[in-house]
Amino acid sequence: MKTIKLIFTVNVLLIGLGLLILQGCAPVFSELQSARTVGDNRVEFTPSISTVDYTEDGEREGLQNHIGLQAAYGITDKIDIRARYERIWIKEEGIDEGVSVFGIGPKFSLLENKIALYIPIGRAFGDETEETWQIHPTLLLTYPAVEDKLDITLSPKYLITLCEGCEDLIAVNLGLSFGNDLKQWSIRPEYGILFNPGESGYFGQFSIGYSTTFGGNK
Numbered sequence: 001m002k003t004i005k006l007i008f009t010v011n012v013l014l015i016g017l018g019l020l021i022l023q024g025c026a027p028v029f030s031e032l033q034s035a036r037t038v039g040d041n042r043v044e045f046t047p048s049i050s051t052v053d054y055t056e057d058g059e060r061e062g063l064q065n066h067i068g069l070q071a072a073y074g075i076t077d078k079i080d081i082r083a084r085y086e087r088i089w090i091k092e093e094g095i096d097e098g099v100s101v102f103g104i105g106p107k108f109s110l111l112e113n114k115i116a117l118y119i120p121i122g123r124a125f126g127d128e129t130e131e132t133w134q135i136h137p138t139l140l141l142t143y144p145a146v147e148d149k150l151d152i153t154l155s156p157k158y159l160i161t162l163c164e165g166c167e168d169l170i171a172v173n174l175g176l177s178f179g180n181d182l183k184q185w186s187i188r189p190e191y192g193i194l195f196n197p198g199e200s201g202y203f204g205q206f207s208i209g210y211s212t213t214f215g216g217n218k
Contacts, residue, residue: 026052026054026063026064026194026203026205027134027159027169027194028050028066028068028084028086028088028101028103029136029157029159029169029171029173029192029194029203029205030048030050030066030068030173030190030192030205030207031138031140031153031155031157031173031175031190031192032046032048032068032070032175032188032190032207032209032211033046033070033072033082033107033118033140033153033155033175033188033211034113034116034140034142034151034153034175034177034182035109035110035111035113035114035115035116035140035141035142035153036113036116036142036151036182037074037077037078037079037080037107037109037116038072038073038074038080038213039074039077039183039213039216040074040075040076040077040216041073041074041215041216042073042074042213042214042215042216043071043072043073043074043213043214043215043216044070044071044072044211044212044213045069045070045071045211045212046069046070046071046072046188046209046210046211046212047067047068047069047209047210048066048067048068048069048070048188048207048208048209048210049065049066049067049068049207049208049209050065050066050067050068050086050205050206050207051064051065051066051205051206051207052064052065052066052203052204052205053203053204053205054201054202054203054204055201055202055203055204056200056201056202057200057201060204062091063090063091063203064088064089064090064091065088065089065091066086066087066088066089066207067086067087068084068085068086068087068209069084069085070082070083070084070209071083071084072107074216075106077109078108078109078112079106079107079108079109080106080107081104081105081106081107082104082105082106082107082118082120083102083103083104084101084102084103084104084120084122085100085101085102086100086101086102087099087100087101088100088101088124099124099125100124100125101122101123101124101125102122102123102125103120103121103122103123103136104120104121104122105118105119105120105121105122106118106119107119107140113142113144113151114141114142114143114144115139115140115141115142116139116140116142117137117138117139117140118136118137118138118140119135119136119137119138120135120136120138121133121134121135121136122134132161132162132163132166133161133162133163134159134160134161134162135159135160135162136157136158136159136160137157137158137160138155138156138157139155139156139157140153140155141153141154141155141156148181148182148183149178149179149180149181149182150176150177150178150182151176151177151178151182151186152174152175152176153173153174153175153176153177154172154173154174155172155173155174155175155192156170156171156172157170157171157172157173158170159171159194167196167198169194169195169196170194170195170196170197171192171193171194171195172192172193173190173191173192173205174190174191174192175188175189175190175191175192176188176189176190177211183213184212184213184214185210185211185212185213186210186211187208187209187210188207188208188209188210188211189206189207189208190205190206190207190208190209191204191205191206191207192204192205192207193205
């Protein structure tokens, strides 16, 4: 049964739809998770809201707002499959319609509750998007400040754009998870930046999410 679950995980990654690149706005680069996995046969849902701006030469401009939903299923105690949907509204004159983003991929626990690797693949959908896929290898580094009540997570990621001539990007997020029992629920505020090492400006995002987990064994 575990072998079947692992094969399912690999297949979902290969056929997964996409997380990202938009023409005229920033990729989705918030994380809103820690190094914790949800647990064998457990499910986690995380609705969230985000706002993104762009800063260059001391000038800051509002860029886009998001609402999103992440869902995770525990294939084993150490492997999750995670899917994510985001609806984005671009703050740009002449663009009235929103953009949808979908991504999916596996998350592997490397050191229980402290280090994990997440590898989503995906792209955006809408009139203002390009047919470009991205892969976001992400390292989740979690410090459990208060056992099962407060986690602090640093999540560096590399945004690989799958098109000829496209530039890759780097993002770093810092987030908190706090609640009475993080195995059941948590509130997740987070701030992060996204940048191209060859450019002077950067994107900034602030997000807040709420995770609830149920099913299986705690």
